[in-house]
Amino acid sequence: MGADLALLLLGGFRALADAATAELARRGHVDFRPSHDFAMRAIAAGASNASDLARRLSVSKQAAAKTIALLQERGYVARADDPHDARRKLLEVTPLGRSVLREGEAIFDELRSRWERQIGAGELTRLETSLTTLLGPSALRPDESGWITHELDEPSS
Amino acid sequence: MGADLALLLLGGFRALADAATAELARRGHVDFRPSHDFAMRAIAAGASNASDLARRLSVSKQAAAKTIALLQERGYVARADDPHDARRKLLEVTPLGRSVLREGEAIFDELRSRWERQIGAGELTRLETSLTTLLGPSALRPDESGWITHELDEPSS
DNA sequence: CCTTATCGACAACCTAGTTGTCTAAAGGAG
DNA sequence: CTCCTTTAGACAACTAGGTTGTCGATAAGG
Numbered sequence A, B: 001m002g003a004d005l006a007l008l009l010l011g012g013f014r015a016l017a018d019a020a021t022a023e024l025a026r027r028g029h030v031d032f033r034p035s036h037d038f039a040m041r042a043i044a045a046g047a048s049n050a051s052d053l054a055r056r057l058s059v060s061k062q063a064a065a066k067t068i069a070l071l072q073e074r075g076y077v078a079r080a081d082d083p084h085d086a087r088r089k090l091l092e093v094t095p096l097g098r099s100v101l102r103e104g105e106a107i108f109d110e111l112r113s114r115w116e117r118q119i120g121a122g123e124l125t126r127l128e129t130s131l132t133t134l135l136g137p138s139a140l141r142p143d144e145s146g147w148i149t150h151e152l153d154e155p156s157s
Numbered sequence C: 001c002c003t004t005a006t007c008g009a010c011a012a013c014c015t016a017g018t019t020g021t022c023t024a025a026a027g028g029a030g
Numbered sequence D: 001c002t003c004c005t006t007t008a009g010a011c012a013a014c015t016a017g018g019t020t021g022t023c024g025a026t027a028a029g030g
Helices: A002-026 A034-044 A050-057 A061-073 A095-119 A121-135 B002-026 B034-044 B050-057 B061-073 B095-119 B121-135
Strands: A077-081 A089-093 B077-081 B089-093
Touching (some): A002 B121, A034 A050, A034 A061, A050 A061, A089 A095, A095 B121, A121 B002, A121 B095, A121 B121, B034 B061, B034 B095, B050 B089, B089 B095, B095 B121
Antiparallel strands (some): B077 B089
């Protein structure tokens, strides 16, 4: 049935995202969600102020500002005055921010390896190839292609 | 990279869910989201009151009550007094509710066929088999296995 | 009969968004 | 150099979809 396909895809994402969130929490990054990761990556990739970040994430400036405030509060990004434009506040990823990004990548890689061991490297590559064909390569660039997720709930975990 | 896998799965779900939501809207069911569908199916499957629905969806009674209020307001479910228990309000799926469920199924089936034409029936079955292996069969029963999604955003669409 | 459990409603709050309004600063046209 | 427009970011007020805690009414069991 068609709906089952959607459920499988969602279930797959949630399994990975929940496991990653839980593992990050275990390592001290409590409540660091996928959307925070997206935002951090956009900042690391060059979004140097709130308005720019908003554009890259395709959300309102206000939503971006709230995310920045949260990331700043937790020490993942820092804001400084822009010497060339008094309106702007320059965004910067802190060492803590860089470490959470690195750890996030490592965790996802580890989760992928786990799946590889379960169904085989070939089968997993095949799955990725199929999905890439279906979605187009733009699916991998959320911060440039104009979609962003709402947060997915933490289950009982 | 591991994170890409997660993005592909999320992208796949979103592609299906957004297309289905848009198509339902086109057919007159405006703002009918996946979570409404989950709730309706749980009711159709026997959740006959708010507390029961809450348990099946693994959310609080209050969250279930809000969803019911919305579905009732739009005419998808009806509530009547329970003759055997004055505390309960019996939930019932209206003809309109049944029709939206039928249409939802048909739309998802059609979307799946479209994917089948793109990558081939064998490849799609393979993808579903892999995901089922990875997630276990419980992934297909969201209303019984204890997870529910937050809503996913409508993108620019 | 009385205690305990359950149903559904209420108020208050959280998170992650939205739009609209506003000030201050930047920058281009004349 | 001065206007006019654009931009950055902050504020308030709102929405959706959740949460917890409280409460009154009803049901059910010792």
